[in-house]
Amino acid sequence: MSVRLKALLLFFSLYIGSVFLLSVFSLMVIRTTLYQYVLNYVDYQVNPLMEFYNNYYKNPNQYALLLSEDVVSREIASILLDKKGNVVNIESFLEGEIPHMEEDEIKKVLKLRRGIGERYAFIVKRVGDYDLILLGKLDSIKRVEGRILLFTGILVLLISAPASVLAFLLINRLLKPLSYLRYISESLSRGELDIEIERSGRRDEFGLLEEAYANMVEKLKGIILWQREFIRNITHALKTPLAYIRGQAELLQMGAYEGDRLRDIYHSIQFQSEKMERLITQLTTIMRLESQMPLKISKVSINQIFAELEEEYEFIKADRDFKVEYLEEDKEIEVDKEYFKMALRNLIENSYKYTSEGASIRLYCHDNCIVVEDDGMGMEHPERAGEIFYREATDKEGSGLGLYIVKLVTQKSGMDMKVESKRAAGTKVSLCYNFKL
Numbered sequence: 001m002s003v004r005l006k007a008l009l010l011f012f013s014l015y016i017g018s019v020f021l022l023s024v025f026s027l028m029v030i031r032t033t034l035y036q037y038v039l040n041y042v043d044y045q046v047n048p049l050m051e052f053y054n055n056y057y058k059n060p061n062q063y064a065l066l067l068s069e070d071v072v073s074r075e076i077a078s079i080l081l082d083k084k085g086n087v088v089n090i091e092s093f094l095e096g097e098i099p100h101m102e103e104d105e106i107k108k109v110l111k112l113r114r115g116i117g118e119r120y121a122f123i124v125k126r127v128g129d130y131d132l133i134l135l136g137k138l139d140s141i142k143r144v145e146g147r148i149l150l151f152t153g154i155l156v157l158l159i160s161a162p163a164s165v166l167a168f169l170l171i172n173r174l175l176k177p178l179s180y181l182r183y184i185s186e187s188l189s190r191g192e193l194d195i196e197i198e199r200s201g202r203r204d205e206f207g208l209l210e211e212a213y214a215n216m217v218e219k220l221k222g223i224i225l226w227q228r229e230f231i232r233n234i235t236h237a238l239k240t241p242l243a244y245i246r247g248q249a250e251l252l253q254m255g256a257y258e259g260d261r262l263r264d265i266y267h268s269i270q271f272q273s274e275k276m277e278r279l280i281t282q283l284t285t286i287m288r289l290e291s292q293m294p295l296k297i298s299k300v301s302i303n304q305i306f307a308e309l310e311e312e313y314e315f316i317k318a319d320r321d322f323k324v325e326y327l328e329e330d331k332e333i334e335v336d337k338e339y340f341k342m343a344l345r346n347l348i349e350n351s352y353k354y355t356s357e358g359a360s361i362r363l364y365c366h367d368n369c370i371v372v373e374d375d376g377m378g379m380e381h382p383e384r385a386g387e388i389f390y391r392e393a394t395d396k397e398g399s400g401l402g403l404y405i406v407k408l409v410t411q412k413s414g415m416d417m418k419v420e421s422k423r424a425a426g427t428k429v430s431l432c433y434n435f436k437l
Helices: 003-056 064-070 103-112 139-189 205-253 259-290 302-312 314-318 337-353 402-412
Strands: 076-081 087-091 114-116 120-127 130-137 298-301 321-324 332-335 360-366 369-374 415-421 427-433
Touching: 003 064, 003 076, 003 114, 003 120, 003 130, 003 139, 064 076, 064 087, 064 130, 076 103, 103 114, 103 120, 103 130, 139 205, 205 259, 259 402, 298 302, 298 337, 302 314, 302 321, 302 337, 302 360, 314 321, 332 337, 337 360, 337 369, 337 402, 337 427, 402 415, 402 427
Parallel strands: 321 360
Antiparallel strands: 076 087, 076 130, 114 120, 120 130, 298 332, 360 369, 369 427, 415 427
16 A cells, blocks of 8 residues: 555544544534533423412422423423322323333432433422422434534535545645655666756655755765776776786797896786786775774874885985975874875875976975975866876876875865866875864
C-alpha cells in the first residue's frame, strides 16, 4: 500500500471518526437538555395543582386520587400507588395512550424517584400515603433525535465530497517530494547521472528532506564521476610504464640488447617501476586522507620542521638557490607531522621540478601561513591547482597527484591552501591557518 493511500485512509478515518464523535456528543448534550426540559415541564404542570389541593384539603389522602386525574394532559399521564405498592389508578394521556409499566419497572421508578425510562420521563411525588408517578412523553424528543441524525448524515455527505477532493490534492502536494525522490532514486539505480535535481524550496519537513536528499545525490554523483575519472586516470598512468616494462622484458628475453644499450634498458625499467611505486604510494596516501581515519595531531615546532626539510633537501642547493627562512621567535602548530612534511616535500619538489638551474626556492612563514615560493615557469591556470590528476606541464614527469595530496593534508589539518602564480613569473603556495598562531 502506497504512502498516499495510507495518508488518505488515515484522513478519512480521522474525519469520519471526528464527525461521529462530534455527532454523538452533540446528540447526548441535546438529549440531556431535552430530557431535563421534559422533567421540568412535568414539575411545572404538577406543582401548582399539588399546592392548590394541599391548601384546599388538610389530609393529602383525600385528594390523591383527584390529583392523579387532574394532572393528566396530552404530554402527561399518571399512575397512583398505595403504600403497599399496589396500583390504585392509572390515567392515560388525553390522546388515549394508556401507560403500561411492569412491576419491576415500577419498583425501579420508585427507587430513582426522578429520571428517564425506556419510554417515558418520570417523576414520583409523595401524596400522603400514596406515591403518584407522573409520566412524560418522549416521542417529540425521539423525533428530534431522528432529525439530528438525518441532518448529520446529509451534512457529512455534503462536506465529504469537497473535503475528499481537497484532502487528495493536499496529500498529493504534500507527498510530491517523495514521488520525485523515488523517481530520482530509480534513475540513479539505472546509472543515469545526467539528471538535474529540481528543488522545490519548501521549508516543511518534506521540503527539508528533499533538500537533504538532493545534496546527497549531488555528492553521490560527484563521487561516482570522481571514481570513474580516478579509475580512468589510474589505468592510463599505470598502463604506460607497464606496457614499457612488458615490452622491454620480451625484447630482453629475445636477447635484443647488448652492452651499454642493455644497461640503459635496465635503468629505464628501474625508472618505470619506481614511477609506478611512487604512483601507488600516492594513491595509498590519498585513500588514507579521504577516509574517516583521523590524523595523529600534535604540537610541532615550525623551525624544527624547517630544519628537517632543509637537511633533507640539502642536495638541491647545488643547482638551485634554496633558502629556508627560520622564525626569530619559534612557534608551534597542531598538525600530523609526517603528513604535513609530506605536503611541504611535494611543494619543494614541484618548485625544483619546474624551475631552471640557479632559480630561487624559498621556504618561510608569513602572515599565519607557511609558504613555498619559487621564480620558475609558473602556471597559466592556478585556480585548477589541487585538482586530482591535473597537470599543466605535460612535458615533464608527474602524476598530477602532488598538489591534490597537499590540498587534502591542509584540509584535514584545518588549513587553507592558496596558490598564486603567473606564467613565467613563478609560483607561491601558502598553507594558512584560520586562527592566530
